[in-house]
Amino acid sequence: MIHPTALIHPSAQIDSTAEIGPYVIVDGPAEIGPGCRLEAHSQIVGQVKMGAGTVIGRAAIIGGDPQDLGFKTETESGVILGEANVIREHVTIHRGSKPGSFTRIGDGNFIMASAHLAHDVVLGNKNILANACLLAGHITVGSHTFIGGGAVFHQFIRIGDYCVIQGNGGFGKDIPHFCAAHRINRLMGLNVIGLRRQGFSSEQRASIKQMFHLLFSSGRNLSQAVAAAREKEWSEPAQRLLDFVATPSKRGICALQGGREGED
Known part of the structure; x- marks a missing residue:
C-alpha cells in the first residue's frame, strides 16, 4: 500500500x-x-x-x-x-x-x-x-460549524458550536455558539436552519432565541445583558450560549448587525 x-x-x-x-x-x-x-x-x-x-x-x-x-x-x-x-x-x-x-x-x-x-x-x-x-x-473552533470560503480569522479568537459563517468575511472577535456571522465582526442572527437540521427541539430553539435577543438586541450593553440573563433559569443550550458570551476572549464578542455599534 x-x-x-x-x-x-x-x-x-x-x-x-x-x-x-x-x-x-x-x-x-x-x-x-x-x-x-x-x-x-x-x-x-x-x-x-x-x-x-x-x-x-x-x-x-x-x-x-x-x-x-x-x-x-x-x-x-x-x-x-x-x-x-x-x-x-x-x-x-x-x-x-x-x-x-x-x-x-x-x-x-x-x-x-x-x-x-x-x-x-x-x-x-x-x-x-x-x-x-x-x-x-x-484559534479555538467548536463542533458542527460551517465556515464559508475565503473567510479570515484573527489569532486568539473563539468560534462556537453550530455556527454558520459567511464566506469572505473577516473576524477579529469571538463568534458565540449557534450564531450566523458575516461581513466584519458582525452577527446577523441565529443559525436557525442549522439548529433545526441538527435536531434541536422547538423548545430548545425558542430558549436559545430568547437568550440571543436578551444578549444582543434588548438595548442593554453586554455586561448588563449577561447580568439580567443570570437572573433566570434556561435550557442547557441557552445556558451554553450565556456562558460563552459571559467569558469572552480578550478580543471581545462580535456585535449584532444594527446593534451595539459603539462597541466597534
Missing part, C-alpha cells in the same frame, strides 16, 4: 492498512493510523499523529513549522488529527509553537482545498471549512 516513489522516514509508524500515494513524504516520527490515505505529493512533517480513516489530499502539508518570527525550529511540537477527517488539496496545518504543544483537529472534519490552520489551532468535530479559509494561531 506504499507507492515506490514515496519517501518514508525510518521512525514513522504506518499501519499496514494505510495507503501512501506517489511522491508522498513522511518525514519524522509520524503515526499514520488504520485506513488512512495520503494522496500524491502530500507531506507529513515531524510529530503528526493521524487517526483512523483520515484522508490527506494532494500536496497538502501537515506539521510544518509555525509562521512565527520567534519560533525555534528545534522546538518539539506537533499536530494531532482525529479520525475520519477529509483534508483536501493544498491544505496547510502547522504544528504547535511551544515545547510540547499541539495543533489539534477532532473527528469527522471536512477541510476544503487551500485552507490554512495555523499553529495551536484547536478544531472540534464535524466542522466544514470551505476553500481558502484562513485561521490564525491559537
